Amino acid sequence: MNTLDKISKHLNxxxxxxxxxAEVILAAPQTAIHSSIATLAKMAxxxxxxxxxxxxxxxxxxxxxxxxxxxQSLANGTPYVNRHVEEQxxxxxxxxxxxxxxxxxxxxxRQSIDTVLINRAVDILTQANQISFFGLGASSAVAxxxxxxxxxxxxxxxxxxxxxxxxxxxxNSTEGNVVVLFSHTGRTKHLVDVARLARENDATVIGITSxxxxxxxxxxxxxxxxxxxxxxxxxxxxxxxxxxxxxDVMATGFTLRRGNKFRENLKRVKDSLxxxxxxxxxxxxxx
Amino acid sequence: MNTLDKISKHLNxxxxxxxxxAEVILAAPQTAIHSSIATLAKMAxxxxxxxxxxxxxxxxxxxxxxxxxxxQSLANGTPYVNRHVEEQxxxxxxxxxxxxxxxxxxxxxRQSIDTVLINRAVDILTQANQISFFGLGASSAVAxxxxxxxxxxxxxxxxxxxxxxxxxxxxNSTEGNVVVLFSHTGRTKHLVDVARLARENDATVIGITSxxxxxxxxxxxxxxxxxxxxxxxxxxxxxxxxxxxxxDVMATGFTLRRGNKFRENLKRVKDSLxxxxxxxxxxxxxx
DNA sequence: AAATTTTACGTAAATTTTTTACAAAACGTG
DNA sequence: CACGTTTTGTAAAAAATTTACGTAAAATTT
Numbered sequence: 186m187n188t189l190d191k192i193s194k195h196l197n198x199x200x201x202x203x204x205x206x207a208e209v210i211l212a213a214p215q216t217a218i219h220s221s222i223a224t225l226a227k228m229a230x231x232x233x234x235x236x237x238x239x240x241x242x243x244x245x246x247x248x249x250x251x252x253x254x255x256x257q258s259l260a261n262g263t264p265y266v267n268r269h270v271e272e273q274x275x276x277x278x279x280x281x282x283x284x285x286x287x288x289x290x291x292x293x294x295r296q297s298i299d300t301v302l303i304n305r306a307v308d309i310l311t312q313a314n315q316i317s318f319f320g321l322g323a324s325s326a327v328a329x330x331x332x333x334x335x336x337x338x339x340x341x342x343x344x345x346x347x348x349x350x351x352x353x354x355x356x357n358s359t360e361g362n363v364v365v366l367f368s369h370t371g372r373t374k375h376l377v378d379v380a381r382l383a384r385e386n387d388a389t390v391i392g393i394t395s396x397x398x399x400x401x402x403x404x405x406x407x408x409x410x411x412x413x414x415x416x417x418x419x420x421x422x423x424x425x426x427x428x429x430x431x432x433d434v435m436a437t438g439f440t441l442r443r444g445n446k447f448r449e450n451l452k453r454v455k456d457s458l459x460x461x462x463x464x465x466x467x468x469x470x471x472x
Numbered sequence: 473m474n475t476l477d478k479i480s481k482h483l484n485x486x487x488x489x490x491x492x493x494a495e496v497i498l499a500a501p502q503t504a505i506h507s508s509i510a511t512l513a514k515m516a517x518x519x520x521x522x523x524x525x526x527x528x529x530x531x532x533x534x535x536x537x538x539x540x541x542x543x544q545s546l547a548n549g550t551p552y553v554n555r556h557v558e559e560q561x562x563x564x565x566x567x568x569x570x571x572x573x574x575x576x577x578x579x580x581x582r583q584s585i586d587t588v589l590i591n592r593a594v595d596i597l598t599q600a601n602q603i604s605f606f607g608l609g610a611s612s613a614v615a616x617x618x619x620x621x622x623x624x625x626x627x628x629x630x631x632x633x634x635x636x637x638x639x640x641x642x643x644n645s646t647e648g649n650v651v652v653l654f655s656h657t658g659r660t661k662h663l664v665d666v667a668r669l670a671r672e673n674d675a676t677v678i679g680i681t682s683x684x685x686x687x688x689x690x691x692x693x694x695x696x697x698x699x700x701x702x703x704x705x706x707x708x709x710x711x712x713x714x715x716x717x718x719x720d721v722m723a724t725g726f727t728l729r730r731g732n733k734f735r736e737n738l739k740r741v742k743d744s745l746x747x748x749x750x751x752x753x754x755x756x757x758x759x
Numbered sequence: 760a761a762a763t764t765t766t767a768c769g770t771a772a773a774t775t776t777t778t779t780a781c782a783a784a785a786c787g788t789g
Numbered sequence: 790c791a792c793g794t795t796t797t798g799t800a801a802a803a804a805a806t807t808t809a810c811g812t813a814a815a816a817t818t819t
Contacts, residue, residue, distance in 0.1 A: 270724055300564045325616060
């Protein structure tokens with residue numbers, strides 16, 4: 186989160202001296218990041234340790250670390266802020282807010298993701314002789330989407346949003362099968378069971394879920410992203426989008442790994458759709 | 473100018489040891505800004521003054537100042553001017569590019585959308601006695617997602633990704649039924665047929681598709697967004713995400729229209745999921 | 760309202776980090 | 790090969806940051 190906003194937000198929870206520091210920084214943040222702790226202390230008319238304590242209160246390691254954070258938030262051109270929808274918002278307001286907070290979450294997600302793990306996931310997927318995508322509830326749409334993408338690669342793909350089918354499929358796993366599980370919380374019992382089953386039957390299990398969750402513990406590989414779920418609206422929103430983008434990333438990694446020849450394949454799949462399309466005039470069957 | 477770029481640009485004009493420093497920083501800039509000069513020197517296998525001289529060569533006052541500059545240029549983001557994924561991109565590069573281009577597309581979409589039409593769509597949806605979401609191919613995932621969202625509103629919801637079922641459902645439409653069709657191109661013949669059928673049977677037809685497409689012509693209301701589809705990769709990517717966000721927007725408009733009392737309902741749906749969740753310990757069934 | 764505990768703040772010392780000064784090594788050049 | 794130049798490292802100095810601790814102020818209790 187933006188450090189500068191954070192400061193003005195916490196302004197009341199600061200002590201008297203700490204607020205003096207906060208005000209000096211808010212008044213001239215550019216000056217603040219180029220000052221030493223001594224200079225800043227003098228400007229705020231407080232002692233140096235007070236400045237240091239101020240920094241610690243904002244979850245930084247110390248003064249230099251704080252300056253780093255501040256510098257980043259100053260540079261941050263991100264016009265994307267996570268804003269919450271409010272009761273009295275009109276269509277204009279809530280549309281803008283939802284788009285923007287989605288973009289903000291994607292930005293977060295991008296920064297929090299480990300590309301080394303992505304690469305490993307792509308490794309695993311390219312070597313799979315069958316890929317299964319499982320998701321329940323809101324994540325089932327993600328699983329379907331993944332199926333749609335990977336199907337184009339001419340790899341055997343399975344997708345279930347039904348626990349019983351998942352279990353059957355998991356039990357029949359063999360080595361070389363890869364099971365990808367989507368779950369934002371990673372705490373859905375049934376899905377954790379499925380992960381264990383698949384694992385016990387020699388499948389490689391990849392979890393797109395939150396780190397340290399029960400589901401994560403059952404996976405061979407966990408891809409987690411830092412996406413704060415919108416708690417005020419009781420629906421999964423941004424987490425789902427982030428997962429979809431992650432699917433795009435993996436699909437892209439997949440095609441890149443397979444090389445140029447492979448991309449011809451994709452084109453063929455796309456061309457095969459043309460017969461079912463209308464052209465601009467609206468009636469000619471073949472484009 | 474971007475410090476990171478500056479480093480890679482000046483790479484040849486550095487001396488042997490300085491280049492070692494440059495390479496270490498380029499390899500892991502995030503690590504670099506959180507390290508002391510001593511740590512960085514050890515990583516680059518050079519002496520501390522060498523690191524300091526390196527910083528000065530890049531027109532900074534010293535090491536701390538350099539870290540500040542670097543932090544800013546990292547926060548500034550978009551080191552990737554070219555948004556298209558290229559053959560030789562590594563996981564880092566293509567991950568960043570896909571996230572960034574997705575965000576850029578959402579930004580476009582937001583600016584191109586007509587909130588008046590969104591408001592009208594919400595009007596229609598709140599008055600529906602049944603909502604059907606239809607989508608084929610990549611858009612079927614969007615339809616599923618919409619079903620998942622609107623299902624929580626305790627409204628009769630239907631979702632099909634199968635042409636035959638769609639037709640049957642469309643034929644059985646009555647007044648008060650709302651049919652929402654997802655299609656990026658708006659040129660899928662079967663879907664255009666379904667739209668006409670539904671319309672002929674007194675359903676209200678909403679199309680989430682591109683303006684002026686054959687599908688758009690069959691709809692009572694068209695929500696279109698300006699999302700340039702990635703033509704070099706043969707997969708729908710950003711268009712789909714934009715549609716999903718649009719679903720979020722409509723769902724949000726829906727809840728706002730229904731008011732506070734209604735939001736209790738959402739909470740109840742969410743609470744009902746708790747029994748199937750594991751808590752932090754991993755085994756307690758009821759939260 | 761006084762006493763006691765808690766919290767906030769500053770002084771001074773310790774530590775860490777960065778910078779400077781200088782010398783040795785490497786490099787190129789006549 | 791000797792000279793000058795540039796580059797690099799060592800060690801010491803300087804600067805900056807952090808810690809430890811004591812006092813003052815505020816809050817809480819009696």
